[in-house]
Amino acid sequence: xxxxxxxPVRLRLAGLWTSLMFCYVYGDYFGLFVPDHLRNMLAGxxxxxxxxxxxxxxxxSVMMAIPxxxxxxxxxxxxxxxxxxxxxxxxVYAVIIVMTLPGAAPxxxxxxxxxxxxxxxxxxxxxxxxxxxxx
Numbered sequence: 001x002x003x004x005x006x007x008p009v010r011l012r013l014a015g016l017w018t019s020l021m022f023c024y025v026y027g028d029y030f031g032l033f034v035p036d037h038l039r040n041m042l043a044g045x046x047x048x049x050x051x052x053x054x055x056x057x058x059x060x061s062v063m064m065a066i067p068x069x070x071x072x073x074x075x076x077x078x079x080x081x082x083x084x085x086x087x088x089x090x091x092v093y094a095v096i097i098v099m100t101l102p103g104a105a106p107x108x109x110x111x112x113x114x115x116x117x118x119x120x121x122x123x124x125x126x127x128x129x130x131x132x133x134x135x
Contacts, residue, residue: 009129013074013086016122017067020093020115024064027111034105067093079129086126094119 007015031037046052046060070089074082097115104112 009125010075010082012125013082013122014071016118016125017070017074020118020122021067021071023111023115023118024067027108027115030107030111031105063096083126083129087123090119090123090126094123 040047041052044052046056049056049060066089070085073085077085094116097112097119101109101112
């Protein structure tokens with residue numbers, strides 16, 4: 001029989017954010033193979049968000065940097081901040097993903113469903129954060 005250790009909540013949360021980031025990267029990478037996607041990018045269009053501008057690129061960069069920072073934040077933030085940060089940001093990113101799904105290619109919808117599940121697991125994991133027993 002194999003020994004099964006309990007994975008600390010912080011490590012589970014960091015793993016969930018890491019998995020979410022991999023799904024983002026692969027979903028966007030595979031999107032490059034959608035016909036006319038690269039042509040539209042080269043023409044300066046950012047898909048449904050309109051023309052590519054510096055402000056748009058900064059906004060999207062911030063949006064993508066937050067999950068990457070949560071990998072570290074889940075390991076380093078004080079417990080209460082970490083818990084609430086994971087709950088709030090898990091909800092925010094689940095909503096963002098839901099908003100990107102209408103009209104998306106089937107592969108992107110598949111990634112979106114996985115990303116929503118990972119976000120929900122993040123919320124539930126943080127919500128159930130173990131508490132210290134008081135003497």
